[in-house]
Amino acid sequence: MDTFLIERDMLWTAFSTTLTLAAISGAISLVLGTLIAALRVSPYAPLRALATAYTEFLRNTPLTIVFFFYVFVTPSMGFTFDYKVAAVIALSCYTSAFVAEAVRSGINSVTVGQAEAARSLGMSFSQNLSIVVLPQAFRTAIPPLISVFIALVKNTSVAGAFGVFELFALSKRLTNVYSADVIAILVGVALCYLLLCIPLGQLAGHLERKVAFAR
Amino acid sequence: MTQTTPHPEEAGSRAGHPLVQLTGVQKHFGDLHVLKDIELEVAAGEVVVVLGPSGSGKSTLCRTINRLETIDEGEIRVDGELLPTSGAGLAKLRSEVGMVFQSFNLFAHKTVLQNITVAPIKVKGIPRRDAEVTGMELLERVGVADQADKLPAQLSGGQQQRVAIARSLAMSPKVMLFDEPTSALDPEMISEVIEVMTGLAKDGMTMIVVTHEMGFARRTADRVVFMDSGRIVEVRPPEEFFSSPQTDRAKDFLGKILHN
Ligand SMILES: Nc1ncnc2c1ncn2[C@@H]1O[C@H](COP(=O)(O)OP(=O)(O)OP(=O)(O)O)[C@@H](O)[C@H]1O
Numbered sequence A: 001m002d003t004f005l006i007e008r009d010m011l012w013t014a015f016s017t018t019l020t021l022a023a024i025s026g027a028i029s030l031v032l033g034t035l036i037a038a039l040r041v042s043p044y045a046p047l048r049a050l051a052t053a054y055t056e057f058l059r060n061t062p063l064t065i066v067f068f069f070y071v072f073v074t075p076s077m078g079f080t081f082d083y084k085v086a087a088v089i090a091l092s093c094y095t096s097a098f099v100a101e102a103v104r105s106g107i108n109s110v111t112v113g114q115a116e117a118a119r120s121l122g123m124s125f126s127q128n129l130s131i132v133v134l135p136q137a138f139r140t141a142i143p144p145l146i147s148v149f150i151a152l153v154k155n156t157s158v159a160g161a162f163g164v165f166e167l168f169a170l171s172k173r174l175t176n177v178y179s180a181d182v183i184a185i186l187v188g189v190a191l192c193y194l195l196l197c198i199p200l201g202q203l204a205g206h207l208e209r210k211v212a213f214a215r
Numbered sequence B: 001m002t003q004t005t006p007h008p009e010e011a012g013s014r015a016g017h018p019l020v021q022l023t024g025v026q027k028h029f030g031d032l033h034v035l036k037d038i039e040l041e042v043a044a045g046e047v048v049v050v051l052g053p054s055g056s057g058k059s060t061l062c063r064t065i066n067r068l069e070t071i072d073e074g075e076i077r078v079d080g081e082l083l084p085t086s087g088a089g090l091a092k093l094r095s096e097v098g099m100v101f102q103s104f105n106l107f108a109h110k111t112v113l114q115n116i117t118v119a120p121i122k123v124k125g126i127p128r129r130d131a132e133v134t135g136m137e138l139l140e141r142v143g144v145a146d147q148a149d150k151l152p153a154q155l156s157g158g159q160q161q162r163v164a165i166a167r168s169l170a171m172s173p174k175v176m177l178f179d180e181p182t183s184a185l186d187p188e189m190i191s192e193v194i195e196v197m198t199g200l201a202k203d204g205m206t207m208i209v210v211t212h213e214m215g216f217a218r219r220t221a222d223r224v225v226f227m228d229s230g231r232i233v234e235v236r237p238p239e240e241f242f243s244s245p246q247t248d249r250a251k252d253f254l255g256k257i258l259h260n
């Protein structure tokens, strides 16, 4: 563990980069994913098809390929991003597909009668979603969403292979320099991920209790 | 309560202008022809009870009137205007046609009072304060004002259905559709809902009611519409329909109902 004390500035930089990547991508993917889920239940077939294609495509593509696309392919098309920005875009797009699925399963758990009642009161599609269906859908979607965000925290490590100095990149650099301490370094980095993920799990429990309501 | 009674001037007299008109309506579910040549006119202030065996198309008929189901052919007019097919026009029409479901469908995550006020606030743009005042009056009227801050699941079925009626009334609808409003209720709760509905009818509300409550049909209906396999087979005043049904299918149906 001495290694971490000696390199604590580097550790802090890497840790906060991982945290930042996860937080920003998490927020973006939550919004984007919810939007995609909304499109998937929209009354317009082309929008539904578009949203389905988006979800299926990203859900079934390895994250490394998504990264590869934003880090190497888009620059050749004239869009150049900072590595961190590219990482946020890649992680957000990828994660949004999983968010969309979690939210959609939440939407499906809301009985059709709820939406019919809303329609029969004159609510528009977007009012129906935002006032009646989504608030109920999110309650059921909390556990799967938290799993998605835990996966996101771990997936930020892929950014380490694409020029971003985060925890995974840190572990590579440290194990190169302090090769005698490999095990300690890997355990230390794993602990850092735990430190981020365990509170997420607890947040899930807390949220579930807070929004619990009888049906 | 004049605010929630759309045609107070017609209360008592039952000969208003045509409020709901269905002409030549056809509806299929895939190969199944569920509404056949439907012709029906409901006047303002009138109470029409729809009877018929299971699967005869009663619910579907109700649901086409606020376009929860689309139709394949024919015309439906509400207060003289053709049903809009989509968009803001359709939303507005729906807000003028109240609907009460068998399964109540109260918004599970909102309190009783919020259930009543949310549509007036969001759809009609009524200020929250005013909506809450009206909402409490309506809850008073259906006898559940003391439950205003509870969630729907904390209420009995009868109370939930009365809240659902109040929720529809809060939009000041021109006509109200009831699809078996008491069928999901325990027997002891049926009468409290029927009482509210009878009160509405007395106040002059135009109502189309699918129900198996023959007592309500006899006492309150102006006309009974009898459906069988997607067709309207008989339309007559309740006393005539119950004492001397014209068609064999209606006789059959009444025989079964009375023997249960
Ligand atoms: N969404 C649907 N898709 C396919 N078929 C349907 C659908 N809804 C109803 N049907 C069929 O249409 C016919 C008429 O149904 P409807 O619900 O209108 O009958 P009902 O008279 O209300 O019956 P009940 O007394 O059982 O409520 C039935 O045969 C039913 O199975």
Ligand SMILES: [Mg+2]
Pocket (backbone or CB within 6 Å): B058, B059, B060, B179, B180
């Ligand atoms: Mg029915």
